[in-house]
Amino acid sequence: MKKSLIALALTGAFAVSAHAQSSVTLYGLIDTGLVYTNNQMGHSNWQLNSSSTQNTVFGLKGTEDLGGGLKAIFKLEQGFILNNGAQAFSGDMFGSQAWVGLQADQYGTVTFGRQFDVMNDLVGPLTAEFNTWGGSLAAHPFENDNLAANSVVINNSVKYASPTWYGVTFETMYSFSNQTSFASNRSYGFAVSYAQGPINLAAGYLQLNGAGNGSGAVQTSDASANFVAQRQRVWSLGGNYTYGPVTAGLVWSHSQIDNASGVFSFGTGTYLGSGDNSAGSLAGSLRLDNFEANVKYALTPAWSVSGAYTYTHGAYNGSNPGWNTAMLQTDYAISKRTDFYLEGVYQNVHGAPEGSVLSHAMINTLSPSSTDTQVAVTVGMRHAF
Template identity: 25%
Template sequence: MTIIKTGDKTVKIRSIVSAVFALGAVPASAQSSVTLYGVVDTNVEYVNRVGSVPLPTNFYNSGLGHSVVRMNSGGVAGSRWGLRGEEDLGGGMKSLFVLEGGFQADTGALEMPSTLFDRQAYVGLRSNSFGQLTFGRQYTSLFLGLANFMPASYAVQYEPIAVIAGPNFRENNTVQYAAAAGPVTAIAHWSFGVGLSLPPTSPFAQQVMVGGNGEMPGRFRADTGYGAALIYMPGAFGFTVDYDQYNPSIAQGSGTNKRAAVAASYTFDGKAKVMGGYRWGQNKDQNGLTVLRDDYYWLGANYQWTPVVELTLEYDYENVRRLNGNAAVANPWQLIFMARYSLSKRTDLYLSTAYARNAGLMLESSASGYGASLFLNNSYAPGVGQTSMIGVAAGVRHIF
């Protein structure tokens, strides 16, 4: 068995789809390998007008907004470590596994309490002819499909990942199939129980977000999820079409949370990449009543200003058409700017800043269920009466 340390390509989130299908990770003479990889990303951040996440313990009241200076784990990437392995079975067939866990670099704690490999944990088979089939905790098809079309590349600060792909963008108990033919990649998945469990952030929040592990006798539909993605990237131009659904348990029934997305990108001279897209969303409760109906749009670009400096600009806009019967919700929007300076292939410095209107950073609002704050253990909920928020973070990322 060979232990291999990896560089930027193994963990770079914008290459996540390519990593799923990469076939050349092992030397031709090797029969098996295990790769150790990871990221440590820490920053110091200033945010204004921050309140508490609305929860039953504070009677769903975020309180007054205050400025805060804090140290965070995760800026351009979440801190993590992982093991990736494969064995050549012959005849163009390989077995493979991935175990990946997130941690808080500022405290050393697990990213998700009591879960060692919260990011990914799966095993499967890959065939040169028939594609890849994997089993375990995995990213949804929609999340993977959009990975190469998000300007901030799913940055922990401040891209609204949970608004884009849903709080269920990683799902337990998942069977996933992926195959590539030329410039076309297809992905499909089914989860027997998404494993999503978040506290309610309003009297209606459980109908928007919470699910569970499912797999209950007599309730096959409970907490299940499924989706598909089609990605076309022949060269400078790229395009994707994606769908995701999960069915959270509510009382003795199941709701439906649905998302469909299209996105495109174009690369100019290898230095500038422009990308954007649209995501349709609809959440219904166990009685078929619409809890949330929204449209989400994004537009942005990456620019390689110098060989060591990359700039990112992104605009996000959410049109909340209906929220718990209210059709007159102020629409959240956000502007992000990021600058990254590479000290080497494995270490870089970065500056991230964002301004949000009608929501907190990452578009945190009652429409999002404050999912990002709950996942990150750092509130971006605006204080009572606040309609805007600004954040600035400076940090360092090291890849191993």
């Protein structure tokens, strides 16, 4: 009898130990709000909008301790539209993220699957458009540099992230086209960051070959591609400094888009410029330099105010269009998981060729204006679980 009790106790102990060494977590974020826009396709508009600041998602993530500082990890995440429950990435069961990998304390992490790119991982957090205190509405024109929170997701990718050494972290990735024409629709990039005390610095490079052209690393079928182009190259550099309740930052990015034929409009759910549409045409090479200044001030642990201004200088078919994008937000958290925000965004474009997509202001997540100016104000709430 005693032997049976001892065996039962040992079995229970091992079960608890095994359970402690592995875990699976259900998580998510819901973002919804009412948005007023002064001009969408020539008309003012009130709408219930999903993901105005952050992607609305749910997912599963897990880890298993393999011993010796080695872990198996995974994440499966689905983005969705709260208004009607539709998939944010049409046709993808786990369109936001789907990857598995190994993590070693000493050597870093290798992951495989559908993932966010390395520049978005390390440089993105220095921008207002990536964070809750700015978010998707505050993105640079056409989200041309992929620094907003997790909008472009890349298929067939292998990513390596180093451990942090003296505040320095390095990431690199390669995404296969998975086609016999090896370079047809592939992607690669690298990024490095430094965080020590109040200082955060980061820089990165991302290249997309043939994005949106058929299947491969970045596709139009699920709206992962921001541009349909022969090649897109993005350089970025940024930093911020925290002093007490204030964090201020500067970010520069350069996007070089060769033989562009279309740009995705989150508001209309279509690719503008790639056919006959009221927003105009897009054909040729496009160069965009984004200069962002941002600041966040925590008035109390629960209440914050933030702002950002981005000037974007462009070069397109002999013209030099320019965009002014400004954002102001105030946010109040009523708990650790629930907060409310009020945000306004202004965008104006000048110098763009008439009849092109570029001549219309288009705040991210909204349909384009019929003029060169667009203003949006949203009041919303977020809940994390």
